[in-house]
Amino acid sequence: MKTEALTPGRAIRFGLLSVCALIFLAPYIFMISTAGKAQDDIFTSALSLIPAHFYYIANFTKALTRVPMGTLLLNGVLVCGLIFSLQVLIAIPCAYAMAKLKFRAARLMMVLVMLGLLIPIHATALPLYVGFNGLSLLNSYTALVAPFSISVFAIFMFLQFFRAMPDDLIHAARLDGMSELGIVARVIVPNAWPAVTAFAIFSVVAHWNDLYWPLIVISKQEYATPPLGLMYFRAAEAGDDYGALMAATLTITLPLVVAFLLAQKRFIEGITMTGLKG
Template sequence: MLRWLLVAVAVTASLFPFYWMMRTSLAPTDEIFFAGIDPLPSSLTLDNYVRAWNEAHLGRAMLNGGVVVLGILALQLFTCIPAAYAFAKLRFPARNLLYGLMLVALLVPTQARAVPMFLALSQLDLVNTLASLIVPFATSAFGLFLIRQYIVTIPDALLEAARMDGLGHLSILFKLIIPLARPAILTFVLFSVFAHWNDYLWPLLVARDPGLYTPPLALAVFQNAELGIDYGALTAAAAMITVPVLVLFLFVRRRFVAGLSGGELVG
């Protein structure tokens, strides 16, 4: 009973911000701020959602966000999976040194790389383009590390048998490594999608044209220094941009847990 009580308290604390976001987004403007305890507004309205969709051009922003996320993800999978296989199963000069340098890259926060990346893109005249939102994240040290750690657990005897059957590295990668490492790959997919769908700092630096705004930038339209923050429209927009990643997580959650737990699928 005590264990389930603690779980219930933890779940309630975790879900309360989402509940309050939905409550605020569905409440009339004059009922967003109130005194006392009022779990539900006296009436529900979709006006905040209509205003958020129209004023923030949320459809265009979500389309931009989808293009950016999928572009980054495709490049990261294209670079991380073969590199992870090489570091996990192949022998080549300076492998340990290169892997160590890759681990060092994990210690460098994105914010520390923002200025040099911005200067490089400025020299290439790529600022304020779709490429500036995608190219700097073409690979991921975290993704390489996560997938490599999973590939290490694949028995070498299985790969030796594949080589004896005449399979080359490319065939082994597509026919064995990728199917067996699918939980780790899907785990990284979720991390990548969540990170870049919600990224605010980098698009703020390079996307100056409103036509390039991603969802987090679109939400900023409801923050006005003179008029204050339009909490109703802001929470409605936040609810709408939360739905796609929430649906994605619900579809792949079992594989996500398996990737974090070392490969064992859970119910």
């Protein structure tokens, strides 16, 4: 296998990428280090990434026993899974209609999608809260999932992907007698997995780490999502026990890291094919 020579330009690029990677990884490295330290080691004047005394077992034991960590992780998986499933179920037909069907309101729908991208959840939080309170749906999975079931970002992302698909493929399916829903289910969806995987990373990371909305609608621990559970952990039990707090944070963020590493190839393919590169 032939290897390329290390030119000065390649060495400079590699060095810059290594420095950038180290900067981005520094908080996670510091979190791993703190999760294995005793309280006295954390607040010393000398900063050392290697713990003087390894307290990983003690800190992780506190993290897994002081709050119902299993329930928090299960709630996170359930909420993120429901949100993602509903978003894809709604976004794919909408994006297909806007990309491949001709109708008068297509341009208006595109304008509405672009406007929807500009509206943050903070702007609609109060009316949504009042509505859920009036329906007695606070402290429920419905309150956590329903506001995010329609994602204009997903519609926009799939729209860019579907526009790149050849029209001949759609015409051939119509000549075979497929309905539009059949085309979506049997032609569009099987070819859209790179975009779906890429969007899955965006959706799961955003809603797994979301604290703002669960903090508003959830006050019972049995419905708490992982970030909200960290607040309960620190407020109720941990206090200033930062070693245990970092161990709990690692436990909650590890599934995201594993999921991204497993889907990294598809994620890059999806970003490239949807034209969302920076």
